[in-house]
Amino acid sequence: MCLAIPSKITKIENNMAVIDVDGVKREASLLLIEDAQVGDYVIVHAGFAISKIDEQGALETLALLREAAALMDGREGDGGPSGV
Amino acid sequence: MSIKHIEEYRDSTLARQLSEKIRRLSRRKIRLMEVCGTHTVSIFRSGIRSLLPETISLLSGPGCPVCVTDQAEIDAFIELARQKDVIVTTFGDLMRVPGSASSLQRERAEGRDIRMVYSTMDAVGLAQQNPGRHVVFLGVGFETTAPTIAAAILTAAGLKLENFSVISAHKVVPPALEALMTVDGARIDGFILPGHVSVIIGLKAYRPFFERHRMPCVVAGFEPGDILQAVAMLVEQFETGRPRLENAYPRAVAQEGNLKAQQVLTQVFQIGDACWRGIGRIPDSGLQIRASYAAYDAGRRFALHLPEPKTPRGCACGEILTGQKTPPECALYKKVCTPIDPVGPCMVSSEGTCAAYYRYHYDELEAQS
Numbered sequence: 380m381c382l383a384i385p386s387k388i389t390k391i392e393n394n395m396a397v398i399d400v401d402g403v404k405r406e407a408s409l410l411l412i413e414d415a416q417v418g419d420y421v422i423v424h425a426g427f428a429i430s431k432i433d434e435q436g437a438l439e440t441l442a443l444l445r446e447a448a449a450l451m452d453g454r455e456g457d458g459g460p461s462g463v
Numbered sequence: 464m465s466i467k468h469i470e471e472y473r474d475s476t477l478a479r480q481l482s483e484k485i486r487r488l489s490r491r492k493i494r495l496m497e498v499c500g501t502h503t504v505s506i507f508r509s510g511i512r513s514l515l516p517e518t519i520s521l522l523s524g525p526g527c528p529v530c531v532t533d534q535a536e537i538d539a540f541i542e543l544a545r546q547k548d549v550i551v552t553t554f555g556d557l558m559r560v561p562g563s564a565s566s567l568q569r570e571r572a573e574g575r576d577i578r579m580v581y582s583t584m585d586a587v588g589l590a591q592q593n594p595g596r597h598v599v600f601l602g603v604g605f606e607t608t609a610p611t612i613a614a615a616i617l618t619a620a621g622l623k624l625e626n627f628s629v630i631s632a633h634k635v636v637p638p639a640l641e642a643l644m645t646v647d648g649a650r651i652d653g654f655i656l657p658g659h660v661s662v663i664i665g666l667k668a669y670r671p672f673f674e675r676h677r678m679p680c681v682v683a684g685f686e687p688g689d690i691l692q693a694v695a696m697l698v699e700q701f702e703t704g705r706p707r708l709e710n711a712y713p714r715a716v717a718q719e720g721n722l723k724a725q726q727v728l729t730q731v732f733q734i735g736d737a738c739w740r741g742i743g744r745i746p747d748s749g750l751q752i753r754a755s756y757a758a759y760d761a762g763r764r765f766a767l768h769l770p771e772p773k774t775p776r777g778c779a780c781g782e783i784l785t786g787q788k789t790p791p792e793c794a795l796y797k798k799v800c801t802p803i804d805p806v807g808p809c810m811v812s813s814e815g816t817c818a819a820y821y822r823y824h825y826d827e828l829e830a831q832s
């Protein structure tokens with residue numbers, strides 16, 4: 380059910396976006412997110428954009444993954460930047 | 464730049480390094496449940512199980528929307544398709560699920576008008592194009608799908624459409640986690656929480672559950688790197704005896720979730736009890752259409768009279784969805800029940816655990832190792 384690949388918004392008209400997923404164009408409704416702009420990356424579920432992908436968050440996850448993979452022992456005990 | 468670094472999350476070197484880290488961390492046997500059906504598929508497709516040490520068991524939970532749909536709900540869907548001048552619209556996976564006496568696929572072969580749609584908005588469009596007929600959308604799914612259905616109802620209301628309605632069999636995830644804690648034989652040590660349900664409801668929605676049970680919980684994305692990272696975090700919590708509620712998917716999931724989607728959802732739906740296949744009635748685990756949108760509630764518009772549902776005999780979907788059994792432990796698996804001739808929904812849905820075991824020959828791999 381869930382499509383995990385972020386899609387890029389290439390056009391917006393009347394709350395509908397044209398999105399590009401790996402070169403394939405589809406439509407997605409923007410009724411469920413705020414302030415979407417052309418150029419944003421979104422996650423699309425059943426024809427609706429449900430989240431903008433946060434560049435900062437993407438880099439944080441990667442940093443976390445690399446840190447987890449590289450530093451086997453010396454990891455700080457705070458669960459990483461996203462821990463709550 | 465790649466699509467938001469997607470290749471990097473799929474990087475096999477990274478996956479190997481993460482799996483090595485997990486091997487080093489993991490000492491005691493641990494049973495982790497991935498609640499979401501999309502995780503189940505991703506885990507099988509990417510071969511993650513083979514990267515994990517023997518100490519770690521992955522169980523598939525009740526997060527395949529079609530699999531947890533109660534037999535009575537499937538029967539109601541079929542009955543709706545038999546109503547005069549009705550067009551039934553649905554996402555694909557429901558078509559082949561056996562009801563007590565028929566399936567949507569069989570009904571369609573017998574001439575009922577049942578159509579697969581990509582989005583609920585397509586169903587609204589069909590209603591506009593067919594003013595003389597009534598379009599019903601079969602609403603199954605969790606907090607990810609429910610706002611899209613709510614948005615369709617609001618759109619239909621805005622257009623003053625009188626020939627569109629939804630039957631809501633929607634369910635919400637946190638009460639199901641609660642219910643799983645009471646299932647004997649599930650023995651869960653940690654949860655891999657669903658990525659896109661969490662996009663909508665936010666990390667905060669799990670906080671009460673976490674506080675009550677102090678159970679390791681990590682929200683995960685869907686790439687192999689995401690899932691392995693979540694497993695590593697869970698194992699670390701488990702081994703150090705410090706359970707936490709953590710987010711391994713911060714590029715999409717925020718503490719508060721998607722507030723706009725939550726607002727659309729609560730405008731149309733209210734919380735009510737729901738019946739889950741194999742688990743039974745769970746209080747406050749379903750979404751019902753509010754009285755103010757009764758005109759769009761197919762359950763209210765059509766007075767359906769249904770006989771007692773008959774669940775398929777011998778099907779262990781219920782035990783599989785709650786982590787008590789694996790598919791090869793079902794007597795019908797592969798012998799009577801196959802993807803071509805499925806007995807239960809777990810073999811029908813592309814996200815079903817039985818279908819995943821079958822497709823990826825997991826039982827054979829398990830036997831060889």
Ligand code: SF4
Nearest residue numbers: 779780793800807817
């Ligand atoms: S193998 Fe078939 S009959 Fe057995 S639990 Fe799975 S779906 Fe049900």
